[in-house]
Amino acid sequence: MSAPMISLQSLSGTTVFDQLPAGAKSGACASSSCGSSAKPHEMDSAVWEKIKDHPCFSEEAHHYFARMHVAVAPACNIQCNYCNRKYDCANESRPGVVSERLTPDQALRKVIGVANEVPQLSVLGIAGPGDACYDWKNTKATFERVAKEIADIKLCISTNGLALPDRVAELAEMNVDHVTITINMVDPRIGAKIYPWIFYDNRRYTGVEAATILHERQMSGLEMLTARGILTKINSVMIPGVNDEHLIEVNKWVKERGAFLHNVMPLISDPAHGTHYGLSGQRGPKAMELKALQDRLEGGAKLMRHCRQCRADAVGLLGEDRGQEFTLDRLPDKVTYDASKRETYRAVVARERGDRMAAKSEALGMVKTAGSGKSLLVAVATKGGGRINEHFGHAKEFQVYEASPKGISFVGHRKVEQYCLGGRAEDKSLDGVISTLEGVDIVLCARIGNCPKDRLKEGGIRATDAYGYDYIETAIGALYAAEFGSEPLAATA
Amino acid sequence: MAFKIIASQCTQCGACEFECPSGAIKFKGETYVIDPIKCTECEGTFETQQCASVCPVSKTCVPA
Ligand code: SF4
Ligand code: SF4
Numbered sequence: 001m002s003a004p005m006i007s008l009q010s011l012s013g014t015t016v017f018d019q020l021p022a023g024a025k026s027g028a029c030a031s032s033s034c035g036s037s038a039k040p041h042e043m044d045s046a047v048w049e050k051i052k053d054h055p056c057f058s059e060e061a062h063h064y065f066a067r068m069h070v071a072v073a074p075a076c077n078i079q080c081n082y083c084n085r086k087y088d089c090a091n092e093s094r095p096g097v098v099s100e101r102l103t104p105d106q107a108l109r110k111v112i113g114v115a116n117e118v119p120q121l122s123v124l125g126i127a128g129p130g131d132a133c134y135d136w137k138n139t140k141a142t143f144e145r146v147a148k149e150i151a152d153i154k155l156c157i158s159t160n161g162l163a164l165p166d167r168v169a170e171l172a173e174m175n176v177d178h179v180t181i182t183i184n185m186v187d188p189r190i191g192a193k194i195y196p197w198i199f200y201d202n203r204r205y206t207g208v209e210a211a212t213i214l215h216e217r218q219m220s221g222l223e224m225l226t227a228r229g230i231l232t233k234i235n236s237v238m239i240p241g242v243n244d245e246h247l248i249e250v251n252k253w254v255k256e257r258g259a260f261l262h263n264v265m266p267l268i269s270d271p272a273h274g275t276h277y278g279l280s281g282q283r284g285p286k287a288m289e290l291k292a293l294q295d296r297l298e299g300g301a302k303l304m305r306h307c308r309q310c311r312a313d314a315v316g317l318l319g320e321d322r323g324q325e326f327t328l329d330r331l332p333d334k335v336t337y338d339a340s341k342r343e344t345y346r347a348v349v350a351r352e353r354g355d356r357m358a359a360k361s362e363a364l365g366m367v368k369t370a371g372s373g374k375s376l377l378v379a380v381a382t383k384g385g386g387r388i389n390e391h392f393g394h395a396k397e398f399q400v401y402e403a404s405p406k407g408i409s410f411v412g413h414r415k416v417e418q419y420c421l422g423g424r425a426e427d428k429s430l431d432g433v434i435s436t437l438e439g440v441d442i443v444l445c446a447r448i449g450n451c452p453k454d455r456l457k458e459g460g461i462r463a464t465d466a467y468g469y470d471y472i473e474t475a476i477g478a479l480y481a482a483e484f485g486s487e488p489l490a491a492t493a
Numbered sequence: 494m495a496f497k498i499i500a501s502q503c504t505q506c507g508a509c510e511f512e513c514p515s516g517a518i519k520f521k522g523e524t525y526v527i528d529p530i531k532c533t534e535c536e537g538t539f540e541t542q543q544c545a546s547v548c549p550v551s552k553t554c555v556p557a
């Protein structure tokens with residue numbers, strides 16, 4: 001069965017669902033299955049309802065839905081060694097970085113402006129710089145104003161947890177369903193190496209004493225949220241030599257306290273950012289080191305692998321930042337919310353999504369029946385919608401999947417420098433792409449030229465555009481069966 | 494007796510504004526400023542000057 005292919009391009013002005021070539025394959029009807037990190041049938045349906053439109057809480061949703069962050073709460077009550085609130089750079093993408101700070105009224109204008117233009121928008125987050133629970137007046141005013149205008153938008157905050165216990169009751173009242181707490185340690189001696197100070201109860205604390213208070217507040221905030229059924233995501237920054245081994249312990253603690261997801265993110269450190277870690281030369285982990293740690297955490301609290309560590313004012317699908325299109329000076333002074341685009345988009349997604357789930361479960365079947373113990377690491381160039389629909393040379397990141405007897409799972413993404421800039425292929429950046437793709441067996445993309453293909457091959461990586469515009473899982477299932485299966489390749493359409 | 498903010502250091506996060514017990518800190522033009530008449534150096538209210546304690550940038554809220 002083939003679902004109707006609709007291009008949302010005309011509707012949304014974005015390129016999520018590319019115009020699909022007539023022959024694009026679609027999945028067969030089968031029992032539905034889908035992945036956040038868990039499948040809906042393994043998951044409480046109330047939970048699935050909560051996460052199914054949230055790109056950060058559900059891996060499956062991140063192919064379809066977009067989030068936006070508004071920076072309305074710049075004040076912070078702790079200092080982290082990886083943070084510096086003083087500098088902003090429009091070209092970089094990392095948490096905490098913003099180009100404009102907004103008042104709650106400006107934020108409302110921006111949210112409406114984005115909702116009118118970006119139909120994928122489903123989540124509004126407040127994620128810094130600063131702490132949303134500490135700078136509560138601004139956070140609350142923003143949420144109240146937006147919820148009044150756009151009733152179905154999901155509200156989400158990130159916090160360091162210090163002020164969290166004071167805010168749980170109000171968060172529950174405002175229907176904030178998703179809270180992210182950054183927890184980097186459960187041992188205050190390790191905490192003391194990450195946090196130089198905290199401001200609590202009207203004074204500044206330092207060292208182990210500071211980390212102990214922070215730790216206790218984080219744990220009680222988490223427990224209070226769990227008790228109220230609010231979903232929590234724990235973000236941990238992996239800092240090699242400081243807390244990398246320790247995160248295994250952190251994972252256990254947060255699992256015991258009901259955390260829904262655990263997201264281990266690599267430390268980003270660069271002297272140019274002016275952070276303590278950047279200046280002291282603390283390095284961040286390599287992609288394979290991060291994956292190794294995440295693999296060791298399997299079986300503990302569920303892992304999030306699709307985080308893009310976006311800027312704190314990011315707008316759009318994960319992996320895409322359209323924030324610069326929606327700065328205040330580009331927004332009309334008066335905006336009125338128009339629900340039509342978002343509603344149409346949702347209807348199309350509902351259909352496309354059902355089709356993709358069916359395709360995915362069929363693909364899983366292929367991997368399982370191939371009956372091989374081997375695993376295959378596949379990098380995919382995609383613009384969203386769960387399809388292989390990006391050209392190799394245009395990809396700014398690759399999504400990495402692992403196919404193994406356990407199934408097909410998303411393991412992470414790797415950012416690359418675009419190989420084709422303005423039509424010119426850059427040799428230097430191709431070398432960069434090859435080293436970024438270390439460990440990957442096969443690259444899938446919508447199109448690739450012979451030259452980069454050959455160069456990749458010399459680097460030990462195969463690349464093909466044979467599955468262009470297919471669903472990601474369908475292609476991987478077919479590939480896996482072709483590589484390891486005893487049966488000849490089954491038809492995929 | 495009052496505190497002041499070194500404007501060139503300030504990140505304009507505003508943390509000092511809402512911690513100040515005397516309502517002495519306001520955003521004026523491009524930066525936060527302390528009204529020396531209102532500032533009490535937090536005497537009688539807190540052991541340490543709240544603006545200096547919460548400010549993420551060291552040596553930004555200093556004695557005038
Ligand atoms: S930083 Fe991570 S958690 Fe936050 S919106 Fe981006 S992907 Fe989601
Ligand atoms: S010293 Fe105290 S009273 Fe004076 S500005 Fe700072 S916080 Fe306000």
Ligand code: SF4
Pocket residue numbers: 498502503504505506507508509510525544547548549550553554
């Ligand atoms: S706390 Fe410091 S950085 Fe923040 S606004 Fe006040 S003086 Fe500026």
